Amino acid sequence: MSRSESPAESIAEQEERIKRHLSASREIAERLEFDDQLSFEMGLPxxxxxxxxxxxxxxxxxxxxxxxxxxxxxxxxxxxxxxxxxxxxxxxxxxxxxxxxxxxxxxxxxxxxxxxxxxxxxxxxxxxxxxxxxxxxxxxxxxxxxxxxxxxxxxxxxxxxxxxxxxxxxxxxxxxxxxxxxxxxxxxxxxxxxxxxxVPEGESVDEVDFTDMGTLKERHEILKEERELAQEPQHDLDLRDIMVVTERNNASVAMIDTVNDRLMERVENVGKAIHVHDFHPELPEQTREGAYVYTQSRQGEMYKIDLFDFERVAVADAGTDARDIAVSRDGNYVIGGFYNPNHLVICDAETMEPIKRIPTHTVNPDGESLGSRVCSLYDVPEEGLFLAGLKEGGEVWLIDYTQEDFPVVATIECGRTLHDGFFTADGRYFMIASQTDNQMDIIDTHERRHVAAIPMDGVPHPGPGALYPDEDLAFTTHAGSPSVGVWNTETWEAEKTIDVRGSGLFIRKHEHSDYVWADVILTDSEDDAYVYTIDPDTLEVDQEIDCSQWGAAAAIHPEFSRDGEKVYISVWKGENESILVFDPNTGELLTQIEDLLAPTGKFLGVRAEGH
CATH class of the missing domain: 2.60.40.420 (Cupredoxins -  blue copper proteins)
Structure with a gap:
């Protein structure tokens, strides 16, 4: 298919428009028809x-x-x-x-x-x-x-x-x-x-103090005792093949069977606008101990959900605005990152009871003392550390969860307005977007230091990112610029800027797929219905797919099946809210999973293997 003509708005104007809205929160972004922090969730008008x-x-x-x-x-x-x-x-x-x-x-x-x-x-x-x-x-x-x-x-x-x-x-x-x-x-x-x-009827109108540990503990609730849960799966699916999909406007998640490509179950009342899901590290064992997914809603609730029978197990209500969550490699702890209040909250992974609050107050790159929102959270492979990205703070914090008091053992300075990031294939280096500075900052988690800042063509938005280890390459989409940035993970040098149809939010590759997949969004045009593939050997666009032919006005967030033989695209806006399933190498539409409610971010149980 031919490329669309460039819009009248210049690239610089597009980038400035995106930067103006990088900080706008959820509902403003909905009205503007793009995501608030250019993150996993996309709203509807x-x-x-x-x-x-x-x-x-x-x-x-x-x-x-x-x-x-x-x-x-x-x-x-x-x-x-x-x-x-x-x-x-x-x-x-x-x-x-x-x-x-x-x-x-x-x-x-x-x-x-x-x-x-x-x-x-x-x-x-x-x-x-x-x-x-x-x-x-x-x-x-x-x-x-x-x-x-x-x-x-x-x-x-x-x-x-x-x-x-x-x-x-x-x-x-x-x-x-x-x-x-x-x-x-x-x-x-x-x-x-x-x-x-x-305030709900019967509750006090006095302000809830989410900075008080007593209040955090009081707002924790066990919804179903562990002994009451099913002891065996009530389905015949490997837990690693369950894809948990945010249903943006319904405070629910959809459980998708990625073997048969069907909707299995809908779990309601898990918080408004789920942003991220993470899995228990023992999930691959298929045992009761690991059969859980943890969610973080933008309203601040962290839910624990059973994957044997799709029951809500427990909730920790620890703020009023939040984005990210991570589970420790040992399976003992869950950490949530919040926008309001500016803090991190660590919970017992079994009960979800809050056990530690860490205020995220720091000095930003311009020397200003401030409280910072938490934009990204991960378990650092093999290190016994949580990694937290502080958005306004411009820092990456490393938190040692092997010590009883969960100390912050390193604060690593990066650029301005941090967002999301991803690890290199060996798990040593974390690559995080500094969106105001248009760069990817590289953190060595072993030596606990900043090692490089790689300039990008536009506002980097890697999401979960894309890697091509055969050539030591990493990829990010750009918000506000019709390009994809590529850099070398050995030299930390920019490799190429690939011209694409439009700005995007998410880019992915599976080790068994021939191509990198990415979306187009934020163009305010019909191009938002497109996804495309990149040949990682030639670093050129190989194919563009117009998803409007299947009812999409906007298509987003490619995610692969466990075996890499299918790629899933969310139709978050259009005539038919659904998930499109493609052959990742030919671009052929294989099927369409329907009866979904504004599906957006998709997270596969295989992610637990990363723990």
């Missing part, structure tokens, strides 16, 4: 706006697309929409009313958490909007996620306490809901978020 009782000033989705406004951008915003109200929907009833004043600082909202009982007529009054760190910016915004779907509301610079705008609505849905600034306002924009907590 909101189905429709809820009813407002009243608003004053601007409430328009298009503000999210404009970015932060400088002095030259003041006239670019949408027209005002006063007293927006749906003609087809009656406002929900309220049992009480409450007013909260909210200020937007650079770079935080004050307060960062709003706690109210359900069925409250809540008025949020927006007062100050200030730019203490960077006066080039003159606009914040406020957006409250689904199911409330409020905003973005424009908050132009205002240094006094006069009312800028307000919105009133009824809190008729219980739970924790993110609000955030949808307009980039400088390097600290990632911290401009908060939570609306609509």
């Amino acid at each position: 909101s189905p429709g706006r809820r009813t407002f009782i009243k608003t004053s000033g601007v409430v328009a989705a298009s503000a999210a697309l404009a970015g932060c406004a400088g002095d030259d951008d003041d006239d670019d915003g949408p027209e005002s929409t006063d007293d927006e109200e749906s003609p087809d929907e009656e406002p929900p009833a309220a049992e009480r009313s409450e007013t909260v004043q909210l200020a937007a600082k650079q770079y935080e909202f004050q307060p960062q958490e709003i706690r109210v009982p359900p069925n409250t007529e809540l008025t949020i009054e927006f007062t100050q909007s200030t730019f203490e760190e960077n006066e080039e910016f003159t606009m914040h915004t406020f957006y409250l996620e689904d199911p409330y779907d409020i905003g973005p509301i424009e908050l132009p610079e205002n240094t006094n306490d006069e009312l800028i705008d307000s919105v009133t609505f009824v809190t008729d849905e219980e739970g924790t809901f993110d609000f955030e600034c949808s307009a980039y306002c400088g390097d600290g924009h990632a911290q401009m978020n908060g939570q609306l907590y609509v």
Whole structure:
């Protein structure tokens, strides 16, 4: 197939657009139709706006697309929409009313958490909007996620306490809901978020302190005793052939049989927007002791799920915003990395009871003291260490889980705005994306030091990455640039930049496959339905596959079967939410797994062999 023409937007403009949104969190990214931290989860557009009782000033989705406004951008915003109200929907009833004043600082909202009982007529009054760190910016915004779907509301610079705008609505849905600034306002924009907590009936509206170990232990819950679980698999599948798939909009995971390519079971109520799954290291033994997968939702819950009978076993609720999870090689511990609070939480892998909290406060590459979100977590092969990437901190931490107090035994400086990474084939070197600096940083986990920074053509987004050990090569997609970066894992030199159809998020290769597979996403065009293959010997694109012919508007996240004879692609947006199954060498569509609910990230039980 012929390559599509280059969009009018220049490569530099594309990259800047992506960088503006690297820090935007979940629901803003959904509205912009790409992932918040350019990570595993891809959202779907909101189905429709809820009813407002009243608003004053601007409430328009298009503000999210404009970015932060400088002095030259003041006239670019949408027209005002006063007293927006749906003609087809009656406002929900309220049992009480409450007013909260909210200020937007650079770079935080004050307060960062709003706690109210359900069925409250809540008025949020927006007062100050200030730019203490960077006066080039003159606009914040406020957006409250689904199911409330409020905003973005424009908050132009205002240094006094006069009312800028307000919105009133009824809190008729219980739970924790993110609000955030949808307009980039400088390097600290990632911290401009908060939570609306609509407290379930019977609970106190007093703030939950997730930094207190007593609170963390209280919020831990065993859902099913181990003795009550099935002692043998209730299916005939090797656990390594089970693929756990995030169903983005349903707070569920789908269990896929990758031998027969069918949906086996759906596990509900495991937290909103599962981001990562990791497996017990004894899973390959097919015994009761290892038959578990651990998940981390973006809401902060870590679930333990049984793979014999697909039961929820236990949960640790340790924050309100989170991304990553890892299981120790000895099978004793699970560690979760959080955005809010800025901390790591280590749990007993059997019960999920929190046993250690590690605040992630550090000094970033620019010498600023700050709390940092945790963007990536791994067990370091053969080292008895957890590896944690600190996003704003620009550091990789190594945590020794063989010692009782779990000390941080190394802090290794990298570049700015860290994201995800992957290990070399021998497990010694960890290669992590520094997205603001457009480079891959290389960490020697044996010597515990930084050994190289490899420049990339665009914002690197390797996801689980791709390796071709025959030629000592590693690959990453680029977000915001239509290219794939390739480097040598012996010399740590850039090998080639491969021109591809568009920017992407995920790239994979199996040791038994002939080709590297990658996706196209973030192009805001029909190209988002494409996946493609790269010949690792010639380092050229071999084939492009338009998945729109099978109902995909966006296709994402290639993942291989255990034997490498099939590759799975998620249709996360389109007419038929499903998984496409291809022959990895010919590109032939083999089958389509249907009846899924916005499938996104896919994790195979064979990952446990990496432990």
